Amino acid sequence: MPPTMADTVAEIESFLDTGIAAIKGLIPVIWVQSKTSPVQFLVGGIVALLSYLLLTISPPHDPSEPPLVKPRFPVIGHLFGLLNHQVNYFSELFKRYHLPIATLPIGNQKLYVIFDAPLQQAALKSKDMDAQSFMVDFIPRIFGVKQGTIDKLLGKDGVHPSIMGDMEQVFKAALSGDNLQKLASTTLATMADTLNDVDARKGTKIPNMFLWLQSLLSRSTSKALWGENHNPFKDHGVIDALWDFEHNMGPLVFGFLPSIIARRAYLARKKVQSALFPYFSARHYDTDPSTSYFIRARTRLLKRYDLPDDEMAKNEVAITLVSTTNVLSTLFWCIAEIWTRPDLLQQVRAEALLAVFGDSQKAFADEDMGTRTITIPAAGLDAKCPLLASCFRESIRLASQIVTARRVLKDTTLTDPVSGRSYLLKADTNVMMPAKVVHRNTAVWGADAEEFNPRRFMWEELGPKVERQRKAAFVPFGGGKHMCPGRHFAFTENLALMAALAIGFEIEGLNKSKLKMGDSKRGETAKPLPGLEGGQVVLKKREGWEGVKWEFSV
Numbered sequence: 360m361p362p363t364m365a366d367t368v369a370e371i372e373s374f375l376d377t378g379i380a381a382i383k384g385l386i387p388v389i390w391v392q393s394k395t396s397p398v399q400f401l402v403g404g405i406v407a408l409l410s411y412l413l414l415t416i417s418p419p420h421d422p423s424e425p426p427l428v429k430p431r432f433p434v435i436g437h438l439f440g441l442l443n444h445q446v447n448y449f450s451e452l453f454k455r456y457h458l459p460i461a462t463l464p465i466g467n468q469k470l471y472v473i474f475d476a477p478l479q480q481a482a483l484k485s486k487d488m489d490a491q492s493f494m495v496d497f498i499p500r501i502f503g504v505k506q507g508t509i510d511k512l513l514g515k516d517g518v519h520p521s522i523m524g525d526m527e528q529v530f531k532a533a534l535s536g537d538n539l540q541k542l543a544s545t546t547l548a549t550m551a552d553t554l555n556d557v558d559a560r561k562g563t564k565i566p567n568m569f570l571w572l573q574s575l576l577s578r579s580t581s582k583a584l585w586g587e588n589h590n591p592f593k594d595h596g597v598i599d600a601l602w603d604f605e606h607n608m609g610p611l612v613f614g615f616l617p618s619i620i621a622r623r624a625y626l627a628r629k630k631v632q633s634a635l636f637p638y639f640s641a642r643h644y645d646t647d648p649s650t651s652y653f654i655r656a657r658t659r660l661l662k663r664y665d666l667p668d669d670e671m672a673k674n675e676v677a678i679t680l681v682s683t684t685n686v687l688s689t690l691f692w693c694i695a696e697i698w699t700r701p702d703l704l705q706q707v708r709a710e711a712l713l714a715v716f717g718d719s720q721k722a723f724a725d726e727d728m729g730t731r732t733i734t735i736p737a738a739g740l741d742a743k744c745p746l747l748a749s750c751f752r753e754s755i756r757l758a759s760q761i762v763t764a765r766r767v768l769k770d771t772t773l774t775d776p777v778s779g780r781s782y783l784l785k786a787d788t789n790v791m792m793p794a795k796v797v798h799r800n801t802a803v804w805g806a807d808a809e810e811f812n813p814r815r816f817m818w819e820e821l822g823p824k825v826e827r828q829r830k831a832a833f834v835p836f837g838g839g840k841h842m843c844p845g846r847h848f849a850f851t852e853n854l855a856l857m858a859a860l861a862i863g864f865e866i867e868g869l870n871k872s873k874l875k876m877g878d879s880k881r882g883e884t885a886k887p888l889p890g891l892e893g894g895q896v897v898l899k900k901r902e903g904w905e906g907v908k909w910e911f912s913v
C-alpha cells in the first residue's frame with residue numbers, strides 16, 4: 360500500500376532529525392580525535408562547519424507551501440539527482456514520498472514539483488503562472504537569438520506589446536478548421552507519394568525504422584509548412600542538420616562559448632539558419648501561395664515586431680522541430696507496438712478496412728485490388744478506429760516524458776480540485792510538471808501502468824467512470840492557454856498513415872528484442888536507444904494490394 364501523506368511527512372521529518380543528530384554527534388567525535396591529531400581535528404572541523412552551513416542555508420519554507428522534501432545530500436542533493444537521473448528523478452521522488460506536490464530546496468532556491476494530474480491542470484490554468492520567463496532564459500541560448508529580440512517579443516522594450524496573446528491566436532487558427540485541413544492534406548500527400556513509391560515486388564528496405572520515419576515526417580511536414588516551391592528543408596542535409604541540432608542541443612543551455620562547448624549543435628543550427636535566411640529575405644512566406652497559413656501568419660506577426668531576417672532565421676528553427684519531434688517518437692512507438700503483435704495487427708487491420716470500405720470490407724479482404732486508387736478518409740478516424748486510436752494514445756502515454764514548466768508570478772494559492780487541499784506557491788519560484796509520473800501512476804492506470812496495453816483507451820469497453828479518470832490523468836499536451844495546438848494535427852496524420860500501412864502493407868523483420876525505449880534527457884518524448892530501433896525491416900505491399908495507389912482525404 361502506498362504511504363499516506365502523514366507517513367511521508369513523518370518520514371521526511373525523521374530523516375531530517377537523523378541528519379541533524381548525525382552532525383551534532385560528530386562534534387564530540389572530532390573533539391576526541393583532536394587530542395591525537397590536530398590535522399584530523401582541522402579537517403573534521405571544516406567538515407562539521409560546512410555541513411552546518413549546508414543545513415542552514417536552505418530557503419525559507421512556509422507550512423502552507425507544498426511539503427518540503429529535503430535532499431538526502433544537503434543543499435545540492437536534488438540538483439545532483441536531476442543531473443544524474445534527469446526526468447526519472449521526479450519518478451523516484453514520487454515513488455519515495457507519494458506526494459501530490461512538493462517543494463524541493465536547491466541551494467537557497469526552491470522548486471515546486473507537481474506530481475498529481477488535477478493539480479497540474481489547475482496550475483496550467485492559473486493566471487498567476489507563466490511560461491514566458493523560460494523563453495527569456497532559454498531561447499537566446501538555444502536558438503542564438505539576441506536578447507533584444509526576446510525583449511521586443513515579450514513587450515519589454517517599451518515599444519511593442521507582448522506578442523504572446525496574438526501568437527496563441529495564430530497557433531489556434533493555424534491548427535484548426537480549414538488551415539488544419541490544408542496542412543494535414545498536404546502532409547499526407549507527401550506520405551502517400553512515399554507509400555506509392557514502394558517497389559511492388561521487393562518492397563522498400565529500411566535499415567532503421569526510426570530514421571526512416573524521421574525523414575518521412577520531416578519531408579512531409581516541412582513541405583506542408585513552408586510551401587512546395589521554396590521549402591528550406593528541401594535539401595535533406597538541412598533536415599539532417601535539424602535533427603543533429605535537436606539531438607545535441609543540451610550543452611547550449613549553459614549559455615557560454617556555444618561554438619566550443621556545444622560545437623555539434625552550434626554548427627548544425629548554423630546550417631539550418633543559413634537555409635532559413637534566404638526564405639525570409641526573399642519574402643517567400645508572402646509570395647508563394649503554397650505556404651501554410653501557419654508560417655505566413657506567424658511570420659507576418661513576427662515582422663510587426665521589426666525582427667530582421669537573420670533573427671527570423673534563428674528564431675524559426677523551432678517551428679519545424681515543434682511540429683515533428685513529439686510526433687516522431689509517438690508514431691514510432693505505436694508502429695513498433697502494433698507491428699510486433701500479429702494478433703493486434705489483424706484487429707487494427709480489420710477495423711481500418713471497415714472504416715475505409717464500410718460494410719464491403721469482407722469482400723475486399725481476399726480480393727486482388729488491381730490498380731485501384733484507395734482513399735483513406737483521415738478526418739474522423741479517431742472515432743472510426745477506436746483500437747488504433749487507443750494504441751496511439753497508449754504510445755503517447757508511455758513515451759511522453761514532457762516536463763511542462765511555469766514560473767509563479769505572484770504569491771498564489773493552488774487548490775486540488777479533487778481533494779480540496781490548498782497550497783501556497785510563492786512568487787518567482789519555478790514549477791515543474793512531469794507527465795511521466797502522472798502517466799505511470801498505478802493508482803490511475805493499474806498495476807500494469809509500465810506496460811503497453813492496446814485497449815487501455817477503449818472507452819466503450821471501460822465505461823464512463825474509468826474514461827473520466829483516465830482522461831484527467833492523460834496530460835501529454837500540457838494544458839491551459841499553451842496547451843499543444845498541434846494535437847489534432849498529430850492525431851489526423853498519424854492515424855491516417857497507420858491505417859494505410861495496416862490495410863495495404865507488411866513491415867517485415869521488426870524485431871521486438873531490438874526495441875528499447877530510452878530515457879528522455881530534456882523532457883521530450885522518449886526515443887528508442889541507439890541500435891535498438893527495431894533492426895532492419897522491409898516495408899512490403901500486401902499480396903493482392905501491390906498495384907494500389909494510395910491517397911488521403913482530409
Ligand code: HEM
Nearest residue numbers: 681682685686689761835836837838841842843844845849
Ligand atoms: C504527439 C505529438 C505532440 C505532443 C506530445 C506535443 C506536446 C506539446 C506540449 C507538452 C506542449 C507545451 C504545452 C504547455 O506548455 O503547456 C506543446 C506546445 C506546442 N505544440 Fe505540441 N505536441 C505534439 C505535436 C505537435 C504538432 C504536430 C504541432 C504542430 C504542427 C505542435 C505544435 C505546438 C505548438 C505551436 C506549441 C506551442 C503552444 C504555445 O506555446 O502556445 N505540436 N506541444
